[in-house]
Amino acid sequence: MTQAFFALLLQADPPPANFVDVVVLALLSIAVIVLSALSGRVNMGFRVPGFPNPLPSKRKEILRKRFPFYNGLSDNKKRRFEQKVQYFIHVKEFIPRQIPSVTEEMKVLISACAVQLTFGYPKIFLSHFKRILIYPDNYYSTINKAYHKGEVNPRLRAIVLAWKAFVEGYISESDGKNLGLHEMAHALRLENLILNAEYNFLDEEVLERWQVLADSEMKSIANGNSRMFRDYAGTNPDEFFSVAVENFFERPEKFKSLMPNLYGILVLLLKQDPLNPL
Known part of the structure; x- marks a missing residue:
């Protein structure tokens, strides 16, 4: 079948130059994909390259x-x-x-x-x-x-x-x-x-939504009205994020119950939910 296919190509009228370029590029792309797969560089799911x-x-x-x-x-x-x-x-x-x-x-x-x-x-x-x-x-x-x-x-x-x-x-x-x-x-x-x-790698739009909610909660911490975070979370946005991550994994039920919006954004940001790990 392969020989017949190439024989037909030889009998046909010469293809336009741009068509030849497209075919060459396509073949090169296929070769790169095959070589990458053989060398273990195609990352499928959680498989680690090579x-x-x-x-x-x-x-x-x-x-x-x-x-x-x-x-x-x-x-x-x-x-x-x-x-x-x-x-x-x-x-x-x-x-x-x-x-x-x-x-x-x-x-x-x-x-x-x-x-x-x-x-x-x-x-x-x-x-x-x-x-x-x-x-x-x-x-x-x-x-x-x-x-x-x-x-x-x-x-x-x-x-x-x-x-x-x-x-x-x-x-x-x-x-x-x-x-x-x-x-x-x-x-x-x-x-x-x-x-x-x-x-x-973190979604910029989700990060922006996170920061809006984080800023609001940091004000609550400064006023002594935090619903669950310790005072250290109000130090700066970086410390707030780290403290939130601690609570996200250690007290997810309470976190989601008291701050469902903030919890939901963190689920999107980290692409996982401790309440549904399976």
Whole structure:
């Protein structure tokens, strides 16, 4: 059939030049798609480009024992979650500070925290932030001359966490305080602004709607009339977003009940709903 098809083409009148150009471009496009697929660079759903490695059973066991968000997912979404965790571990440098080494548990749970926040975005891995620095407890920052539990430093491309505070954030699952989610939310906002492959992934229109509602709630906080957020959320828009993210995952029922519009916008912004994880 293929030979007959090309024979007919040879017998036909010569096609116009622009037709030939179109055919050449189409063939080149097909070749690029085929080569990309063969090299693993076509990203389908949550599949990670060029990275088919499954999450080892030891790491899966850590998720099953220590990460409630993972356990609430369907089997299919668990597999997607596992792949994102494995890739996050693969591309980040985990650096011990004042501890002998970074354990598997630290790598898995910190990566799972980042994936929890970015789960609605298959291609987002907070790529600007190459380093995860882990302290055992509160640490002294020579930059701000104060003790911290965590911070995000875009200049050093680092996310810094105190392990004790990180773990406490997941032990207390419904107090609206989670250091890991708080700092990852800061990193998410910054990643959206940095000119790289992940730039501007948050919907601008949804962000504008978010900020209008956030500004209103920040005024309520300043007047002492917040319905659920702690005072720290009124510090600035970035801290408000991070505190809102903490409550979004830890107290979604209360959040939605008291602030349905703000909650709904955050669902759109993060492309997921903790009240409907399946």
